[in-house]
Amino acid sequence: MNQVTGLPPVAAILISLFVVAGSSLALLGSLGLVRLKSFYQRLHAPTLGYSYGTLLIVLASMAMFSLLEKRPVVHEIIIGVFMLITTPISLLMLGRAALRRDRDTKLGHDEVVPPRLPHEDPGPIQPRDLSNYGEGLIDRGLLGKAPPHDPDRDQEPRE
């Protein structure tokens, strides 16, 4: 590491601050990825590294190479712009996929399977009229009074 000797001292201290802050934020993001409980909490943690970690380290790299080569070196900004564009897309798609998978498997938004609800006592069993079952209506009593059966209408041709 003898190429860093051409830096001004203030710039060296600023660059080291940026580097330490960015890498610490990325490390915190991975720590949150390990420690948080559910997937939707874990989706938030590494974005520290995706946004601030990348921003700070790219800025430090740009400043260091610009000061070393005595000319503006801005090609690291490609990585910053790329991460700025692509990270919301990929995380949005991943979150939507997780929502869909949770909905398909009837899980809540958590890792654990939710406990069964306590079974409510339905009271004494009542007989139900199930003659219209299959037409989308279980309880025929909702229809009100049914018209009396007319045997003559059975003979009429139907359209």
Next chain:
Amino acid sequence: MIPMLILEYALSYAQIAMVVAVGLSCWRMIRGPRAQDRVLASETIYVNAMLLFLLIGMGNGNVFFFEAALVIAVLGFITTVCAAKFLMRGEVVE
């Protein structure tokens, strides 16, 4: 020469921190209860490896590490999008 020493220590700390971050993400990738956890862990591994390559390039003064970091960023994005599509639909190309 004290600021140079501080910069060298900072770069060493940052590289070690990124390696530790990759290790933690690998733990989540191995452990992860469901598939989306593993995809998120692989995305985090890609980003942390990209930052690690940038830091190694800063330490070496080498420009080629920047190109490697760019390739890793592109590959990580494509990997995550394809895995998310697969998790959502069951197929990648519809």
